[in-house]
Amino acid sequence: MSGEFTRIAKYFAPLAGTEGRGLTDDAAVFTPPPGRELVLTVDQMLEGVHFLPNDAPDLIARKLLRRNLSDLAAMGATPLGYLLTVALTQTVDEAWLQGFAKGLAHDQTEFGITLFGGDTSSSRGGIALSATLIGHAAPNAALSRNGAKPGDAIWVTGTIGDAALGLRARLGQLEDKTGFLVQRSLLPSPRVGLPLAGIANAAIDISDGLVQDLGHMCKGAALSAVIRAGLIPASPEAAALGPDYLEARLTEGDDYELLLAVPPGKGGALKAACNGLPITKIGMFQAGTGVHVLADDGTLMSFAKGGWEHF
Amino acid sequence: MSGEFTRIAKYFAPLAGTEGRGLTDDAAVFTPPPGRELVLTVDQMLEGVHFLPNDAPDLIARKLLRRNLSDLAAMGATPLGYLLTVALTQTVDEAWLQGFAKGLAHDQTEFGITLFGGDTSSSRGGIALSATLIGHAAPNAALSRNGAKPGDAIWVTGTIGDAALGLRARLGQLEDKTGFLVQRSLLPSPRVGLPLAGIANAAIDISDGLVQDLGHMCKGAALSAVIRAGLIPASPEAAALGPDYLEARLTEGDDYELLLAVPPGKGGALKAACNGLPITKIGMFQAGTGVHVLADDGTLMSFAKGGWEHF
Numbered sequence: 001m002s003g004e005f006t007r008i009a010k011y012f013a014p015l016a017g018t019e020g021r022g023l024t025d026d027a028a029v030f031t032p033p034p035g036r037e038l039v040l041t042v043d044q045m046l047e048g049v050h051f052l053p054n055d056a057p058d059l060i061a062r063k064l065l066r067r068n069l070s071d072l073a074a075m076g077a078t079p080l081g082y083l084l085t086v087a088l089t090q091t092v093d094e095a096w097l098q099g100f101a102k103g104l105a106h107d108q109t110e111f112g113i114t115l116f117g118g119d120t121s122s123s124r125g126g127i128a129l130s131a132t133l134i135g136h137a138a139p140n141a142a143l144s145r146n147g148a149k150p151g152d153a154i155w156v157t158g159t160i161g162d163a164a165l166g167l168r169a170r171l172g173q174l175e176d177k178t179g180f181l182v183q184r185s186l187l188p189s190p191r192v193g194l195p196l197a198g199i200a201n202a203a204i205d206i207s208d209g210l211v212q213d214l215g216h217m218c219k220g221a222a223l224s225a226v227i228r229a230g231l232i233p234a235s236p237e238a239a240a241l242g243p244d245y246l247e248a249r250l251t252e253g254d255d256y257e258l259l260l261a262v263p264p265g266k267g268g269a270l271k272a273a274c275n276g277l278p279i280t281k282i283g284m285f286q287a288g289t290g291v292h293v294l295a296d297d298g299t300l301m302s303f304a305k306g307g308w309e310h311f
Numbered sequence: 312m313s314g315e316f317t318r319i320a321k322y323f324a325p326l327a328g329t330e331g332r333g334l335t336d337d338a339a340v341f342t343p344p345p346g347r348e349l350v351l352t353v354d355q356m357l358e359g360v361h362f363l364p365n366d367a368p369d370l371i372a373r374k375l376l377r378r379n380l381s382d383l384a385a386m387g388a389t390p391l392g393y394l395l396t397v398a399l400t401q402t403v404d405e406a407w408l409q410g411f412a413k414g415l416a417h418d419q420t421e422f423g424i425t426l427f428g429g430d431t432s433s434s435r436g437g438i439a440l441s442a443t444l445i446g447h448a449a450p451n452a453a454l455s456r457n458g459a460k461p462g463d464a465i466w467v468t469g470t471i472g473d474a475a476l477g478l479r480a481r482l483g484q485l486e487d488k489t490g491f492l493v494q495r496s497l498l499p500s501p502r503v504g505l506p507l508a509g510i511a512n513a514a515i516d517i518s519d520g521l522v523q524d525l526g527h528m529c530k531g532a533a534l535s536a537v538i539r540a541g542l543i544p545a546s547p548e549a550a551a552l553g554p555d556y557l558e559a560r561l562t563e564g565d566d567y568e569l570l571l572a573v574p575p576g577k578g579g580a581l582k583a584a585c586n587g588l589p590i591t592k593i594g595m596f597q598a599g600t601g602v603h604v605l606a607d608d609g610t611l612m613s614f615a616k617g618g619w620e621h622f
Contacts, residue, residue, distance in 0.1 A: 024457060027351055040443075041394075042428065042430050044398055047436075048435040049432060075336070075337055085355045085396075087439065119353050125357070125435065137340070144336050
């Protein structure tokens with residue numbers, strides 16, 4: 001096994017932008033884009049919690065970046081670069097590192113970001129990873145999850161619940177004939193680059209489950225949300241599994257789609273901003289508290305679990 | 312045990328600056344100081360690797376910040392704020408979290424920083440922590456570890472090797488009568504705020520051991536370093552343990568003192584910049600490669616281990 005500094009030079013230094021100074025310095029240095037605000041977010045991925053021990057390293061790397069890119073997307077920010085922490089167990093070999101670095105390189109190109117810096121360590125528990133993403137936005141244009149207003153429509157991008165079902169398929173609990181659900185679980189599609197400033201009053205990315213994340217928007221705005229289960233967009237693969245999986249789709253995490261609060265007159269502008277990305281109106285914010293999910297017959301549904309909490 | 316969002320609101324939200332938006336948003340937003348470059352660094356601390364399971368949580372928190380502040384110090388940057396990741400095992404209780412938050416609060420005040428954001432998770436291995444520190448510096452003023460020139464004197468702040476000896480005391484391998492060495496191991500003093508731009512040609516903080524970190528400076532500048540063991544500053548407590556511990560003092564990590572490359576004529580300016588902080592000249596950079604440590608009689612010393620590597 002190669003040593004720590006050899007591994008940094010071999011696998012990570014080629015990923016560094018000029019800000020990263022070849023990963024030989026104590027910190028990254030960069031000139032912020034003039035006249036812009038900076039948007040910073042950090043997310044972890046831990047073995048046994050966020051990924052399974054046998055998951056492919058390139059997909060782990062890409063999901064790590066994409067979870068964070070999704071946070072920037074929810075703020076309406078343009079990604080710029082990232083810092084990385086990597087704590088490795090003794091079982092990690094060169095092939096794993098090579099795959100991991102390849103995944104980072106792939107998504108760096110796809111999303112136009114470079115590595116600014118990081119920290120490597122050994123780990124006595126499982127593999128532990130984190131990425132700090134740096135983005136930018138026009139002054140006062142960064143979205144908040146707390147800005148919803150009464151009467152705002154609730155819109156959601158893409159389809160909801162694929163990742164929750166994909167995780168079950170990976171655990172052997174259901175069959176995913178096409179592999180679509182598993183793919184959605186392993187490799188989310190962060191909705192970066194949508195010009196939502198001036199259109200959406202609030203935005204959040206769905207990481208802990210639609211009901212829970214919508215609950216955060218409600219709490220932040222001191223409002224309630226009423227949504228119709230029948231309107232919540234399902235992929236054909238998820239729809240084929242039937243209503244037994246509705247609760248899982250709405251309360252489990254990892255969708256990385258955007259939930260948006262949009263004033264009634266701005267649906268057209270929203271669709272134009274989304275530029276072909278499917279987007280669906282599922283309900284409305286109004287006075288009150290809590291998230292209310294209505295069945296097709298108008299009755300209120302209740303779920304055993306609100307959404308994902310770590311502890 | 313309280314849930315994840317309750318814990319965030321209770322222990323971490325009170326630490327957030329305005330940039331952190333009460334920790335209720337997907338990311339932090341801030342306006343970079345105009346006309347300044349940003350300096351970013353990230354370091355991890357993992358249970359069983361960087362701290363012992365029974366270490367006091369407030370000191371773990373403070374060391375986490377200080378390790379990163381030391382990286383900013385080595386760049387000559389002024390700290391502004393930080394993002395935090397916290398992955399907790401099921402054994403972590405409210406008292407631990409309270410102590411941890413108290414430690415963060417203490418050093419936020421001491422170093423003039425606030426919490427910008429973060430991520431909490433459960434962990435199936437030990438506790439895993441990271442902090443991303445954000446600082447700023449004048450354009451082109453951030454120091455590099457790679458700028459040493461032939462003839463530059465090698466200076467070091469404070470005393471070297473206390474933390475390595477303190478760790479041995481904590482493991483019961485030696486006696487630390489006054490508690491000074493243990494304190495230096497648990498709570499480093501990052502040398503932030505020294506106005507080194509225009510004085511030092513290069514700087515690095517000593518985290519992996521003096522010999523190894525000096526080696527990084529040599530490699531970065533394609534130079535060699537000659538230092539005299541007898542000149543390397545020892546605290547009275549370290550000196551009292553005698554020459555048997557010299558190798559440990561020079562090759563083990565966690566000092567968080569600064570190593571500086573300073574042109575011959577600038578020793579006076581350096582002392583003025585350090586404003587009373589003890590600083591010692593221990594050798595010189597010259598043509599060649601490698602770090603050469605000379606004993607009092609001028610013979611070359613050799614050490615079994617160059618310094619700390621994680622793998």
